[in-house]
Amino acid sequence: MGCISSKENKLHSPKERLSSRGNYDRRVAHVYSCSRGDEEVRVNSNKLENGDLKVMLIDKKEFGSCGLDDHIETDGIPGQDDKRTAGSCGIGVNSHSKLTVEKCDEGSLGHPSWGRVPKSGEAGQVAAGWPSWLASQASEAIRGWVPRQAATFKKLDRIGQGTYSNVYKAYDVTRDKTVALKKVRFDINDSESVKFMAREILILRRLDHPNIIKLEGLITSENSHSLYLVFEYMEHDLTGLASIPGIKFKEPQIKCYIQQLFSGLDHCHSRGVLHRDIKGSNLLIDNNGILKIADFGLASFFDPKSNTQLTSRVVTLWYRAPELLLGASHYGVAVDLWSTGCIIGELYTGKPILPGRTEVEQLHKIFKLCGSPSEDYWRRSKLPHMSVIKTQRSYRRCLAETFRDLPASAVGLIETLLSIDPAQRGTASFALRTEYFTIEPRACDPSTLPKYPPRREIDAKMQDDARRQGAVVGRTKESEAVIPSNAHPDLSTSVQRRDRHSSNGRGEILYSKKEQAVSGFLDYCSNQTQAFRDGKGHYLVQQHKNVSHSGPLISGTGWTNAGKNMDNLHQVPARTNLPKVSGLLTSRTSSPEEHRHYPGSSDQKLVKQASRFHNLLNEAGSMRKQDQNHQIRRMAYSPSGQMRKSYVRGPRGNKIYVSGPLLYPSNNGDQMPQERDRQIQKYARQQHDQTKLEMRNTHRKQET
Numbered sequence: 001m002g003c004i005s006s007k008e009n010k011l012h013s014p015k016e017r018l019s020s021r022g023n024y025d026r027r028v029a030h031v032y033s034c035s036r037g038d039e040e041v042r043v044n045s046n047k048l049e050n051g052d053l054k055v056m057l058i059d060k061k062e063f064g065s066c067g068l069d070d071h072i073e074t075d076g077i078p079g080q081d082d083k084r085t086a087g088s089c090g091i092g093v094n095s096h097s098k099l100t101v102e103k104c105d106e107g108s109l110g111h112p113s114w115g116r117v118p119k120s121g122e123a124g125q126v127a128a129g130w131p132s133w134l135a136s137q138a139s140e141a142i143r144g145w146v147p148r149q150a151a152t153f154k155k156l157d158r159i160g161q162g163t164y165s166n167v168y169k170a171y172d173v174t175r176d177k178t179v180a181l182k183k184v185r186f187d188i189n190d191s192e193s194v195k196f197m198a199r200e201i202l203i204l205r206r207l208d209h210p211n212i213i214k215l216e217g218l219i220t221s222e223n224s225h226s227l228y229l230v231f232e233y234m235e236h237d238l239t240g241l242a243s244i245p246g247i248k249f250k251e252p253q254i255k256c257y258i259q260q261l262f263s264g265l266d267h268c269h270s271r272g273v274l275h276r277d278i279k280g281s282n283l284l285i286d287n288n289g290i291l292k293i294a295d296f297g298l299a300s301f302f303d304p305k306s307n308t309q310l311t312s313r314v315v316t317l318w319y320r321a322p323e324l325l326l327g328a329s330h331y332g333v334a335v336d337l338w339s340t341g342c343i344i345g346e347l348y349t350g351k352p353i354l355p356g357r358t359e360v361e362q363l364h365k366i367f368k369l370c371g372s373p374s375e376d377y378w379r380r381s382k383l384p385h386m387s388v389i390k391t392q393r394s395y396r397r398c399l400a401e402t403f404r405d406l407p408a409s410a411v412g413l414i415e416t417l418l419s420i421d422p423a424q425r426g427t428a429s430f431a432l433r434t435e436y437f438t439i440e441p442r443a444c445d446p447s448t449l450p451k452y453p454p455r456r457e458i459d460a461k462m463q464d465d466a467r468r469q470g471a472v473v474g475r476t477k478e479s480e481a482v483i484p485s486n487a488h489p490d491l492s493t494s495v496q497r498r499d500r501h502s503s504n505g506r507g508e509i510l511y512s513k514k515e516q517a518v519s520g521f522l523d524y525c526s527n528q529t530q531a532f533r534d535g536k537g538h539y540l541v542q543q544h545k546n547v548s549h550s551g552p553l554i555s556g557t558g559w560t561n562a563g564k565n566m567d568n569l570h571q572v573p574a575r576t577n578l579p580k581v582s583g584l585l586t587s588r589t590s591s592p593e594e595h596r597h598y599p600g601s602s603d604q605k606l607v608k609q610a611s612r613f614h615n616l617l618n619e620a621g622s623m624r625k626q627d628q629n630h631q632i633r634r635m636a637y638s639p640s641g642q643m644r645k646s647y648v649r650g651p652r653g654n655k656i657y658v659s660g661p662l663l664y665p666s667n668n669g670d671q672m673p674q675e676r677d678r679q680i681q682k683y684a685r686q687q688h689d690q691t692k693l694e695m696r697n698t699h700r701k702q703e704t
């Protein structure tokens, strides 16, 4: 994309480099400089007799790092679409990993001349079809690309929902392939939020590796206020697969996944990118067994030599490294390696190895398993929260004992990755060379991994199983998702997030007329939830009526005071400066998800579900009753992501606030009664979402 200027191709014979398809007119062969992400590339173009532009790379090495072929085909249906008039033509990657150049108007290419081309400016980007709010605030992220048109996609199911996105399965008509469209939510009037979203795009464009999800394009239009990221479609995620009843991965299979994870991580790290949210649900897996790291929403560029401060509020709690929990603002690849260690342990044991409910408890669990940090480490690291979090009693490292049933080479690798001192965790490339991968049994070939049924079928089966076990939590309709109480938080989150539309009983998703009526895509399924900021900078989450929905039912703002749970953690003196460590000692237990109104459910049903839930949580705190006729539930967040108030709208539009602690502080978390533990697990899951929201907001402030 972004073929900007050109020079006459006197040096190269176009014939030998051109795509074999179509005839071309040698007289109009030009050399163009194009940009793709940060890279400038030179391509050789020829206008074909049918008016199409054929373009190919002059020097394949220039694109070699992108893993692309040296041959480019035109994309777009001649005479129908993708005709640009503004000095740029689009290069994307087509389904065969070849460069595609969208059709350009010859006039737009300018007079052929020698020399380096200027980068396309904001005006050029707008003329190429980008909305001005994007070109003005995130020019870098879209540089060299042209937007894809929504009309060339057919939206299918909603397959996922993240803190800042809805993800849809869709069919790309132009390229004849299934894709995933991630609709990112942000406020175009808030430059921070646009820049934050742009960072995810920039990072994704910087990366090109078989084990990293590929950003294939962006969908928007001149007057659009929304943006879709186009990704290759992935059938599964690791947490989902690992949670299929009856599935137990064999060692070569685990090694195969982990090897791919390290390869992807190695690529990220070598390109100066920290992922900062490695967990099973962000490791997507296709039908050929290929694992790809996804969700770069919390990722960041890093330079080990630079002194730039990073936020420590990253990584989902269970996978968060101790230095982050202790408030580190200078850290590196080791945070991703810690998360990987947790995943390896989880794949072997079949359950999360460090399932903390709060940040303090997370640290406590880490110290209990990995040993308390040495005095030397405390002294050297000078981490901000060290002085307030120091274990009274010193824990001995007991990893080897805990994992005694695992193969020795796996324990060895976990030992390294779960080193308290980040400097001892090594690197992804080092891990790939350890004996774990070199001794028998070796990692199997991804193509030999079992083929799993589509996610929806798996979900349906799990729902059936859960129903049979009577583990229904707050659901009333046969077709609605049911999460087993002991489900992995990642899994339940993804199941809860997925497909909140009504089903026709055959597992097919039905959309309301209202949804289908919204234009843009060939078939539309609407996004029912919106998060945006009000004039005061508060985040508002709003959901509208008339769409069938299921999902978490109870709203409540709650603060869990973990201090009392942690009898072994001390040095929180009576007059400790709590605000200073509040991020550490308290954590919120509700998520935007909880606070949404699921409008398809009848009001009656909502009330029933609410009261059932209320009973379950009776001992856990106060919660105001939901109003029977509420229309919209809103949550207001401060710009930092802190939830200010949560309320539902009463029949006359009055606000009914919902609040109260949801978790009981206990003297000993390990001896929680089962039922309460179950509730806590549930809220820990929801807390993941909330933490994510909070983390992203913190990023906006600190890192954009």
Ligand SMILES: Nc1ncnc2c1ncn2[C@@H]1O[C@H](COP(=O)(O)OP(=O)(O)OP(=O)(O)O)[C@@H](O)[C@H]1O
Binding pocket: 159, 160, 161, 162, 163, 164, 165, 166, 167, 180, 182, 213, 231, 232, 233, 234, 235, 237, 281, 282, 284, 294, 295, 296, 297, 494, 692
């Ligand atoms: N390429 C893809 N193919 C299939 N499903 C996908 C794809 N990308 C994302 N998903 C699904 O959508 C969900 C949300 O996507 P993603 O994690 O990128 O969004 P997010 O808003 O960043 O979420 P989070 O709140 O976890 O950060 C994923 O958990 C996954 O289930």
